[in-house]
Amino acid sequence: MALTASTADDTLPPVGSLVARIATFVRRNPTILIGAALLVALIAMTLAAPWLAGDPFRQAPINRLRPPSERFWFGTDQFGRDVFSRTVYGARVSLIVGLAVSGLASLIGLAIGLSCGYFKRIDGVIMRVMDGIMAIPSILLAIALITLTRPGLGIVVAAIVIPEVPRIVRVVRSVVLSIRAQPYVESAIAGGTRTGKLLARHILPNTLAPLIVQATYVCASAMLIEAGLSFLGAGVPPEIPSWGNIIAQGRTFFQIAPWTIFIPGAFLAVTVLAVNMVGDGLRDRLDPRLARRM
């Protein structure tokens, strides 16, 4: 026993230290961890949806408006569809919209923000355009886009991305402006560094931390806006189960069947909370003034 213990001591320190480091990380960053755990669970649920849940479209008039039970965990709606299955599939829409919007808005915003912050000549014009775009409400934009084309996930993503881009642009631009004035950038220019390399190597890395934090907030707000749009009928087509659609369709009967509204609502709230927790945790973690060695 003593022998195995000592061999374990000899071979295991890396693993032991890894476990210890993870434990330290958890202790110091509870928000990131709780948020991330919730998100991982949600993503796992979405991926496992075909095995986990039944058919979200199957109507069974005989089972209309059943309260939560052993057979229907979250009850049924006015067409007898299983709210649990619909909620599980609905997570797909929220996650896709959240990720697509934050990803697209970050990429576009980063490109515009970098150019605005670095090239002073175009800064004034582009920033005024951004202010203008920021003033467009995403709901009106979505309605306008849907009247122009057909409703769909792509339209919803576009309608949310457009007004979110200026938020990212502002964050990136302000960081670029402050980094640009840093002596090490001046020093790099004095060393003959080309503009592209200067942006990629000396300016871009400094913008990533605030960008990632901002992207999580955009992700959370995109999920909320998507639910709002779907609830109003300006979002994803009503036949697709999204949390906003489920809530919208349950609205008429919510006094006799409140589960059709509360359950997708609770999922939405928890998801947005989880994303925001990750965002807050990352903000604390990535801020160099607050960051400590792990």
Add this chain to the structure above:
Amino acid sequence: MSPLLEVRDLQTHFFTRDGVVRAVDGVSFHLSPGETLGIVGESGCGKSVTALSILRLIAPETGRIVGGSIRFGGRELTTLSNEEMRELRGHKIAMIFQEPMTSLNPVLNIGTQIAESVVRHLRLPWRAARDRAREMLELVRIADPKQRLAEYPHQLSGGMRQRVMIAIALCCNPQVLIADEPTTALDVTIQAQILDLMLDLKEKLGTAIILITHDLGIVAETCERVFVMYAGRMVEEAPAASLFAQPRHPYTRGLLRALPRDEAGSDPTGARPRLTEIPGIVPALTQPIPGCAFVPRCAFAVERCRASPPVLTETAPAHLVSCWETARVAEAVA
């Protein structure tokens, strides 16, 4: 020997809401290969702007070189394209700045920051550039260079960071190193080490140095030739020994008299005489100054000084002064 760098009648102006600031107003000097030239003057006299003008680093939104010529190795720098200028910066003419604490990028390790310049200018592959970076760290006497390559700026002290800056500046074997107050942010013992290092490397590599400072002590120790600037103009240029032995311009004289001296210790009571200051303040550079810029603060000023600007003339071998009243100033010194 033909000069490596020759600046003639350089004029750099900034265009502000309050008017045109004549930050550098007719500066001429030359630098021979391997020479150390000091530029001295108080804050705002145009020392740094002169240096930035040589590398054409004046932000075009705020100011530009409006006149004069800068010739380097037979090429006229004021008319080079931006791309040609970028090839030159950090390669043939390198510059180090005052702030070692912030002149390094906090998110890149030391090795990358040195190697980057080597890859850029000497077109070496990354692996060879890393080796060169390690050699450079050895050259600037940083202990354990191999490990330091992987470290980040925050893990280094101020003196070490300035050594890294010197390593970056010298890694491509520049012909001219412009050091803009390289030791101002460092404490005195480190200052001495850094200056020693720069002079030592100058001997080894044959780099000419332009040392910009407001510290006359540093100039006396390190420079072969010095020129003094006041309000964007040159007032005196001389070999360092000659300048300190016999300052010929009233401003230089004032600067030297404002330095604490050792001979005060010979006073039996141990009391030190009060230091003399130069009365008045630097004139606003937004107004054109018709005569000598130093007139309002000068004890020797006469009508001619107000009316027409003095010309830089050689009063002793290699000792140039821009003053109408050198004879009276010399009498007063003696």
